[in-house]
Amino acid sequence: MRLNDEEQAMLAGALGRPRQWAMEHMLQVGGMFDAEDMVAVSQAHMMADTESLGEAGVAFLEDLAGHPAAACRVAVPMITDPRGIDLSYYQPLGQTEAMADLERRAIAACSAMGILMTDTCINYQTIMPPVRGDHVAYGDTGVVIYSNSVLGAYSNFEGGPSALAAGLAGRTPRYGLHLDANRKATRRFIVRHQPRDPTEWGILGGLIGRRCGSYWAVPVVEGLEGIPTSDALKHFGAAMASFGSTPLYHLVGITPEARCLADVCDGPPPAAEEVTQSDLEALRAEYGASGEAVDVVVFAAPQLSHVEMQQVADLLDGKRLSETTAMLVCTAPTIAADCERLGLIARIEASGAKVLRGTCFYQQYAREIGEAQGWTRLLSNSTKIVNILGGYGYAPALRSMEDCVEAAVTGRIP
Amino acid sequence: MSRILKCHPGIGPAAEGVALVAKDDFSARYDLDRLAGVFSRPGHALAGQSYVDRILVVNTAKGGVASAWMLHEMKTRAMAPAAILFNAANTILAQGAALADLAMCDRFADGDVTDLIRTGQRLHVDPARGLVTILDDEETP
Numbered sequence A: 001m002r003l004n005d006e007e008q009a010m011l012a013g014a015l016g017r018p019r020q021w022a023m024e025h026m027l028q029v030g031g032m033f034d035a036e037d038m039v040a041v042s043q044a045h046m047m048a049d050t051e052s053l054g055e056a057g058v059a060f061l062e063d064l065a066g067h068p069a070a071a072c073r074v075a076v077p078m079i080t081d082p083r084g085i086d087l088s089y090y091q092p093l094g095q096t097e098a099m100a101d102l103e104r105r106a107i108a109a110c111s112a113m114g115i116l117m118t119d120t121c122i123n124y125q126t127i128m129p130p131v132r133g134d135h136v137a138y139g140d141t142g143v144v145i146y147s148n149s150v151l152g153a154y155s156n157f158e159g160g161p162s163a164l165a166a167g168l169a170g171r172t173p174r175y176g177l178h179l180d181a182n183r184k185a186t187r188r189f190i191v192r193h194q195p196r197d198p199t200e201w202g203i204l205g206g207l208i209g210r211r212c213g214s215y216w217a218v219p220v221v222e223g224l225e226g227i228p229t230s231d232a233l234k235h236f237g238a239a240m241a242s243f244g245s246t247p248l249y250h251l252v253g254i255t256p257e258a259r260c261l262a263d264v265c266d267g268p269p270p271a272a273e274e275v276t277q278s279d280l281e282a283l284r285a286e287y288g289a290s291g292e293a294v295d296v297v298v299f300a301a302p303q304l305s306h307v308e309m310q311q312v313a314d315l316l317d318g319k320r321l322s323e324t325t326a327m328l329v330c331t332a333p334t335i336a337a338d339c340e341r342l343g344l345i346a347r348i349e350a351s352g353a354k355v356l357r358g359t360c361f362y363q364q365y366a367r368e369i370g371e372a373q374g375w376t377r378l379l380s381n382s383t384k385i386v387n388i389l390g391g392y393g394y395a396p397a398l399r400s401m402e403d404c405v406e407a408a409v410t411g412r413i414p
Numbered sequence B: 001m002s003r004i005l006k007c008h009p010g011i012g013p014a015a016e017g018v019a020l021v022a023k024d025d026f027s028a029r030y031d032l033d034r035l036a037g038v039f040s041r042p043g044h045a046l047a048g049q050s051y052v053d054r055i056l057v058v059n060t061a062k063g064g065v066a067s068a069w070m071l072h073e074m075k076t077r078a079m080a081p082a083a084i085l086f087n088a089a090n091t092i093l094a095q096g097a098a099l100a101d102l103a104m105c106d107r108f109a110d111g112d113v114t115d116l117i118r119t120g121q122r123l124h125v126d127p128a129r130g131l132v133t134i135l136d137d138e139e140t141p
Helices: A005-012 A017-032 A050-065 A097-112 A141-149 A160-169 A198-212 A230-244 A277-285 A306-316 A333-341 A344-349 A366-373 A383-392 A401-410 B067-076 B091-100
Strands: A038-040 A044-046 A078-080 A171-173 A187-191 A219-222 A272-275 A296-304 A326-331 A354-357 A377-380 A395-398 B003-011 B015-021 B055-060 B083-088 B103-108 B122-126 B131-134
Touching: A005 A017, A017 A160, A017 A171, A017 B003, A017 B091, A044 A160, A050 A097, A050 A160, A050 B067, A078 A160, A141 A230, A160 A171, A160 B067, A160 B091, A187 A198, A198 A219, A198 A230, A198 A272, A198 A277, A198 A383, A230 A296, A230 A383, A272 A277, A296 A306, A296 A383, A296 A401, A306 A326, A306 A333, A306 A344, A306 A401, A326 A333, A333 A344, A333 A354, A344 A354, A366 A383, A377 A383, A377 A401, A383 A395, B003 B091, B067 B091, B083 B091, B083 B122, B091 B103
Parallel strands: A044 A078, A187 A219, A187 A272, A296 A326, A296 A377, A326 A354, A377 A395, B015 B055, B055 B083, B083 B103
Antiparallel strands: A038 A171, B003 B103, B003 B131, B015 B122, B122 B131
């Protein structure tokens, strides 16, 4: 890989061990994907929940953060994905003091490196969205796919270590989606049934992601009527990335790189593949369970926007949750602060539900919480979360936000 | 007899171990009980099987970014695979291998790696040279 003078200096250790590690790490990764040089990034966003980090990952962060500030402070604005614990509410969930201590250590290490603890997977709705053509190093697949597709930013999926390396060095290897040639459509889908709410957008995204099944596939979608909301595309992209590890899509006439089909095609368009109502119903049916008792309703993955918080509050107004069903609502700390001021959290929690700040359920020791609470049957409106939690000991089911609230009140899935 | 498979140069040190092969994809977050060291996702082709110290041979990576930290965490507890071979890795798993110092290769010249290698075969993986050797290939004349 060609390196400029500053990059050579970092690699040689002249700017301290943390930046040297960052360059060593990125040279390995860039080498595997044939990167020819590096590209400056304007921001980094790091997934660093303690469930994933473990003791080893936290110790790794602490080692970097133990260097002088000049050596370990991040070179570009850097923010964080949801945490493993809401430190204001963890004992009632069955999370332990050991988990909380690990979280506190991770926060201290990140803060010492100048990382802003935003704790959100919807930074594109809450912090500083990238602009078209902006090269960034983002973690959380939902963040990456939204930023690439809807905003026209350039990011690969950056796991925590690589996002941190990019933040320390202010650059990332130029491979994958930092290259225009890799942003052209390789699959083409014609939608024959219009999604009606964010859950159905999630199902559509999950289906396309499953069919693509590769990081290196880029789907272009035609046949959509009307302009979806940011929340709808949030669920669409998060589910696509979850089912397919897909980091970019184009919606013809909607997303910025695809004013028309030809814009995203390198030569003749890929063969068209239809997505029908029965295809979508088949995926939904994998997460059925009508009439069954539900242990916990989870709104998360991604965290809820202001608008979704208001929708949950409106649906819960004047109602009490079933004594046998819990409800968790995960949102960003910034949104939670606003929702306190707006009275939305009080309205949600008057029902018996609980709002968690800065977490996202699947990233916060979901297996241990489920075991501590005796939860098995989980219901959500997130296609992403029901895809993940089957491996965590849950029997997940998928319904609209309205049905989820009804189930939490009656104790049974309608 | 042994048989050599060529692949794209990968990441991590050379490794040796016994193959565990599946025509399925892989995510440390979605598919594993990392404490027990087994595949825990009920629908996974390897559900219930231990991956510890095996050379995992799967189609591609799926899901989210967590696997990057998780491979490192698993390796420090000695509860990681000895190596992972993909038809096509994604960025996350490559980044995880780099941090964990775990052998990883992909893009095999002779076709689908989940067809080229069978569960139980003993393998030597050389990421720097992009070579995987099947040490006990019965089909090699």
